[in-house]
Amino acid sequence: MTDYGHDLLFGVILTPDAHTPTGALDLAVLADEAGLDLVTVPDHPYRPDYLEAWTLLTAIATRTTSIRVLPNVANLALRPPALLARAAATLDLLSGGRVELGLGAGGYADAIADEGGPRRTPGESLDALSEAVTVIRGLLTPGQPVNFDGVHHHLRDARPGPAHPHPIGLWLGTVGPRALRLTGRIADGWLPSATRIPPHALADANRVIDDAATAAGRRPADIRRLYNLPGLSGDVSSQLAALTLEHGTGGFLFFVDSPAQIRALATTVAPRTRDLVAEARAQNPPNRERAR
Structure with a gap:
């Protein structure tokens, strides 16, 4: 059993349907008013039936006041990392420190190429993701100009900024063993989907991340574990608590499409899950050498 001891986060994944352009916005406002922690949208820039994610x-x-926002996950094949870093810093500044970055290597190779993006092999895409994290971190970290000469991305005397209020987390949506090792080495968080990493596979995936983090001189708990889950159906508090206590999942994001689901998540599922986890931690506190 691995509990990394993180405070629990709850949020939503909204469909950016261009046919009902204010629908996702209205649900996001409701999620904020209900007290949820995160609102996310998928990033598929090649889909004309979707609103553009960053806009x-x-x-x-x-339109919101306290909820954090992030792409789930940003398609780096179509978003130059230097520009993405500037955009994230700008929005973090304008929102009072409410931006995180979910990052992905970029699937749907044909659609990406059709939009003018690079056609990369899976291995090349992962290398580009690793380089992108270096670029983004460099431009989000105050200090001297940044130089970086990678295969896919480059910086020359690029000055960090704009200055932003809080450290923006870089949460990677990774799946395979090599990608999981990359997450352990460099990421602030891991953001898989249950459709790609089902609950029974979390233990093995977490072990790969933890071993890579330890080898890189990091604590496993330095990587927050989040989870994208299908639409909310009933009270799943006990199942979520088990994911936290057994696999260290510290954040849950649900695909939702109705105000009722958002209210149920905020008023029933989230508080009950937090209570169950708090009760268990009182009996068996997390190992603070691994978790914070």
Whole structure:
């Protein structure tokens, strides 16, 4: 059993349907008013039936007051990392420190190529993701100009900024063993989907991340574990508590499409899950050498 001891986060994944352009925005406002922690939207820039993710997140941030916003996950094949870093810093500044970054290597190779993006092999995409994290971290970290000469990304005397209020987390949506090792080495968080990493596979995946983190001189608990889950159906508090206590999952994001689901998550599922986890931790506190 592995509990990394993180405070629990609860949030939603909203469909950015271009046919009902204010739908996702209205649900995001409700999630904020209900007291949820995170609102996310998928990033598929090649889909004309979807609103563009970063524009929508900006609109959400301007209409909300406390909920954090992030792409789930940003398609780095179509988003130059230097520009993404500037955009994230800008929105973090404008929103009072409410931006995180979910990052992905970029699937759907044909659609990406059709939009003018690079056609990369899976291995090349993972290398590009690793380089992108270096670029983004460099431009989000105050200090001297950044130089970086990678295969896929480059910086020359690039000055960090704009200055932003809080450290923006880089949460990677990774699946395979090599990608999981990369997460352990460099990421602030892991953001898989249950459709790709089902609950029974979490233990093995976490073990790969933990071993890589330890080998890199990091604590496993330095990587927050989140989980994208299907639409909410009933009270799943006990199942979520088990995921936290057994696999260290510290954040849960649900695909939702109705106000009722958002209210149920905020008023029933989230508080009950927190209570169950608090009760268990009182009996068996997390190992603070691994968790914080």
